[in-house]
Amino acid sequence: MANRPLAIASVFVALLAGIAAPHAQVFSLQRKTLDEVEAAQQAAKEAAEFEHLGTLARLCLLPPSRSEDLSDKVPPYVADPSKAPARATWYGDPAKVFDNFYFIGGKVHSSWALKTSEGLIVFDTIYPYNSEELVIGGLQKLGLDPKDIKYLIISHAHQDHIGGAEMIQTRYKSRVVMSAPDWDLVEKLPNRFKTMAPKRDIVAADGMKITLGEATVSLWFTPGHTDGTQSFTFQVLDRGKPVNVVYSGGTALVYEWSLPEWSIRNLETYMASQRHLAAKAKETNATVLISNHSEFDSAYNKTRMLAGRGDGPHPFESGADWVQRYFKVSENCARATQLKVKQMPTALR
Numbered sequence: 001m002a003n004r005p006l007a008i009a010s011v012f013v014a015l016l017a018g019i020a021a022p023h024a025q026v027f028s029l030q031r032k033t034l035d036e037v038e039a040a041q042q043a044a045k046e047a048a049e050f051e052h053l054g055t056l057a058r059l060c061l062l063p064p065s066r067s068e069d070l071s072d073k074v075p076p077y078v079a080d081p082s083k084a085p086a087r088a089t090w091y092g093d094p095a096k097v098f099d100n101f102y103f104i105g106g107k108v109h110s111s112w113a114l115k116t117s118e119g120l121i122v123f124d125t126i127y128p129y130n131s132e133e134l135v136i137g138g139l140q141k142l143g144l145d146p147k148d149i150k151y152l153i154i155s156h157a158h159q160d161h162i163g164g165a166e167m168i169q170t171r172y173k174s175r176v177v178m179s180a181p182d183w184d185l186v187e188k189l190p191n192r193f194k195t196m197a198p199k200r201d202i203v204a205a206d207g208m209k210i211t212l213g214e215a216t217v218s219l220w221f222t223p224g225h226t227d228g229t230q231s232f233t234f235q236v237l238d239r240g241k242p243v244n245v246v247y248s249g250g251t252a253l254v255y256e257w258s259l260p261e262w263s264i265r266n267l268e269t270y271m272a273s274q275r276h277l278a279a280k281a282k283e284t285n286a287t288v289l290i291s292n293h294s295e296f297d298s299a300y301n302k303t304r305m306l307a308g309r310g311d312g313p314h315p316f317e318s319g320a321d322w323v324q325r326y327f328k329v330s331e332n333c334a335r336a337t338q339l340k341v342k343q344m345p346t347a348l349r
């Protein structure tokens with residue numbers, strides 16, 4: 001009998017341990033994930049330093065792009081052009097950035113033109129409501145003729161990049177290059193891409209080359225932002241000196257808390273794409289990183305630094321190490337996000 005209270009106590013302790021064990025497992029799993037998330041974010045922060053803060057903020061801090069809303073609705077600014085954002089929020093002056101490479105974008109979104117002896121290769125086209133002024137008007141302000149657009153390369157089928165493609169294809173008979181999944185997306189959603197959708201033309205593939213005159217653009221398949229996002233490497237000239245460029249075609253992370261399996265897979269695809277493009281940038285010794293959003297490459301600010309360059313370094317030429325760091329930022333932020341998606345409790349999705 002003397003041992004009875006002890007026996008009861010040991011049963012009680014055993015019961016408590018039985019209840020506590022799963023919780024302890026959950027907490028230690030959460031703690032472990034949190035540590036892994038922080039390690040990935042820390043790696044991104046160290047890679048970003050001061051040069052890639054825009055990319056770090058967008059990918060490691062801000063909420064997801066809701067780009068997977070694939071409803072086929074006509075965008076409000078197409079249904080009613082008066083709903084387009086005010087010009088002051090997007091207008092930016094065009095600029096000659098390298099001897100043969102031109103910025104024809106705005107404050108937020110960028111388009112670019114590569115000039116060759118046989119005509120122009122244009123990359124991305126911004127929205128339907130500002131492509132006429134920024135892309136076409138921008139070329140004209142820089143003394144270039146939009147009729148010379150021989151190729152239009154679309155990095156991915158989102159309205160902020162494909163907006164002027166239908167107009168340019170129809171008006172100038174330019175060849176349009178896009179990847180198969182994004183051609184499919186445009187065809188599947190005729191209302192979503194109303195006034196923007198070019199007719200299916202050149203289907204891009206990983207490693208394909210587009211050559212015009214003396215210029216060659218290599219296309220790299222980098223899905224994850226859309227299923228068919230493509231990126232590019234090519235050469236430009238800075239006061240006659242060849243400079244290698246890598247153009248990242250889609251950077252924002254696309255995921256949904258409510259679709260964890262799809263999101264985890266998509267972020268894995270995105271990370272593989274970042275490594276793929278980083279390898280191509282390394283192979284080609286890319287020292288310039290170009291994007292189609294100023295938040296990722298500071299294009300709008302850097303074009304305004306050109307005027308004060310004098311004999312100094314080119315503001316866009318940050319060097320091969322900084323280019324590689326960009327891909328470390330994007331990959332590590334995607335890793336941190338993937339870990340968060342993996343551990344989000346079902347009840348909170």
Ligand SMILES: [Zn+2]
Pocket residue numbers: 067156158225250
């Ligand atoms: Zn996009």
